[in-house]
Amino acid sequence: MGSVQHVISMKPFSRQQIESILDLADSFEAEARGEKKSDLLAGKVLTALFYEPSTRTRLSFESAMVRLGGQVLSVADAKKTSSVWKGETLEDTILTIANYCDVIAMRHPQKGAAEIAASVSSVPILNGGDDANEHPTQALLDLLTIRRERGTIDGLTVTLVGDHAHSRVTNSLLFGLANYDVKVILVNPPSLAVSRETLKYVQDKGLSVEETSDLAAALTKTDVVYIFRIQKERFEDPEEYERVKGGYQLDRAMLEAAGREITVMHPMPRVDELSTDVDDMPGACYFRQSFNGVMLRMALLAWVLGKADLD
């Protein structure tokens, strides 16, 4: 399978590859908005294979495919509707589904599932999230968003707020940011810190990482703040959740108090960790961020299907 281009993890991506992908994504803006018709992927078929339902990630991949003239086969909830319940292995499922299409975007509840899929697949696998492990297409669209919002990634201080212990987005984004000259601040309750393995990996690559639980202080030196949901279920003690959650919520007053021009990102969906009173601040870019996901996935599809070269 050596010549098939999968996207499983952010670790293998070089800075130059990332920049090329972001350039390619930018080039698809008119097509992503439906203002320009494309036949680049005409005759090509994507299977969206989602073992966990995720309307937004699935639709983002599917939109990217049809915006480039391709076609989509959709499995919105593979756990309920597929052969999985009959005891089939993931390898068999992938070997079969690869017969129906040219590329597979998958989400799976087990860490390493995308790697297993790639090990047997004759068509490219795009990892749309494998448990708390990695979510490389999200990391790439986040990098695209930072670059589009700030004009550059280098030189910024990027603050990530939330449950970093269980976040595939944190892992993948840190692996991506490690290619840039940025300072990262991780804000989280002490019990929900990023894995020591991820931390060591990016620090060995030279990334500056600070860990804290003081969001207000972090904001005073932040250019980009990226906030995730902290799930109540992650706490053994529900009372501890109630005690700490306020420290990881963001609103307009906190952003104004920081006295800086701050870009605000969120992977969505949000519940109460990000106040809607932020929505009309100029730095609030989370809906643009979700649009950027379509452009970014167009770039990945064009690349892995051999229809676009990276510089």
Place this chain on the structure above:
Amino acid sequence: MGSVQHVISMKPFSRQQIESILDLADSFEAEARGEKKSDLLAGKVLTALFYEPSTRTRLSFESAMVRLGGQVLSVADAKKTSSVWKGETLEDTILTIANYCDVIAMRHPQKGAAEIAASVSSVPILNGGDDANEHPTQALLDLLTIRRERGTIDGLTVTLVGDHAHSRVTNSLLFGLANYDVKVILVNPPSLAVSRETLKYVQDKGLSVEETSDLAAALTKTDVVYIFRIQKERFEDPEEYERVKGGYQLDRAMLEAAGREITVMHPMPRVDELSTDVDDMPGACYFRQSFNGVMLRMALLAWVLGKADLD
């Protein structure tokens, strides 16, 4: 959002707009039958966002889109598979999904949901039913059906039979019929009468409305009878349901007894309120009615996407 053309309610439609939409729908007949290929909406993307499953309405919208050369993203059961269960607001969902497509057809179990969606959406919202409130695309396809079956809408007596208290179809169709010179007879159990608000609205516009619970008598002066299901669950007393339901069922004998050429409509699915012995009567048009839905939704999609002007 002022320049985006949504379809939320039948109230804003003028007679001239309705007639133009029906003309446009008629013009798509060959394409709707798959006899003529169209690229009118090539490069355009519809999201079918159904918070309540409705195979028939969803497929009707999707068929309309692909028959005109467009593409479809499909959320067949948003309540189960989307972010809704994570507590996301409808506004956030719409702001995100609008990034993936050019138009959204939605069904939602809450009255007013389509209006909320339209208030934030950058792409047209087509209301595919919001609880017992409105179902404008159904009303338009019903008007198309009456016009195609009878050659005209003016001058007819249209009898609607069923639970008008909980029917979005009744509301929307009455708002539409109020633009025509028709007599309407509403047949229903007294406890399931149309809302006084809807009744006052259409009477103020000059619509003639008679309310009765005597179906047989109504049929003797009816040109078009449109029958809905009465759901047992709407009755507090199950015995009352059993007692009255026979009065709101239609069969061949009743139609023949009326001694008139009557057009018979039904929104489908039917259970026992409409006997299959009606199916081969010349006036039985409910399957043509469902075909008309494709043409009508083609017209709406072409219109809201700026690919067809109304006269």
Place this chain on the structure above:
Amino acid sequence: MGSVQHVISMKPFSRQQIESILDLADSFEAEARGEKKSDLLAGKVLTALFYEPSTRTRLSFESAMVRLGGQVLSVADAKKTSSVWKGETLEDTILTIANYCDVIAMRHPQKGAAEIAASVSSVPILNGGDDANEHPTQALLDLLTIRRERGTIDGLTVTLVGDHAHSRVTNSLLFGLANYDVKVILVNPPSLAVSRETLKYVQDKGLSVEETSDLAAALTKTDVVYIFRIQKERFEDPEEYERVKGGYQLDRAMLEAAGREITVMHPMPRVDELSTDVDDMPGACYFRQSFNGVMLRMALLAWVLGKADLD
């Protein structure tokens, strides 16, 4: 409905028709691999109507349709999301859905459902499995697989292993094989023998059928072995299942002991009836078999939609 070409059962197919369909299927190989773009079915619409979820059969039909330039409407789990639960008859559902598309591929949990659908449908019905009755598109792809793997069907000994009492694949494949000069060995527990009706039908057509429960002995004279899953639920006595199941499992050692060049087929998904140590034997063709399904369904779609003639 006389002029509509349905595919409900393998019984009506002549040898010449089968061979023509297989030839047509072979001709679509490049398109099925996504190496060649086709517009043969541009403007045509397939509805995949699955009352039982079957990711693989549904995606195979859908892939076939989009590979030929057609479009797909998808109902992945009609029992849960459709009007069925509202009590609608299958006839009404089909009469409605036929208004949305040009061809319907359906799976249904009731024997004879496809026949009922065909009796009212104005568009072709492709039976994708109706309970334990028939699965003609599977039988045709199995015949295609045998012909592609062995160069011929005539003259072979084909051994079918599993629960033949509840297998629609056994029924349909036997009806198909009865057109060829083959010997069939059925290996099964005595309580799970093929129906006497099916057996009589194919024997009357001249098919040689031997029934046994000794897989090892059968393999010594077998050219093609086709193994199915035996479901535990089919046994009244769970202990009997545990006692016999080992006799209906296939692995590399058994195949090597037979001392022949044996083609190994499986409809997938597999659990433990077919060992993965068979996968890299040259005769193991079950993943090629699933690819053949796309080509075969392309041929059927092109044929029933009038875009290809059979010789």
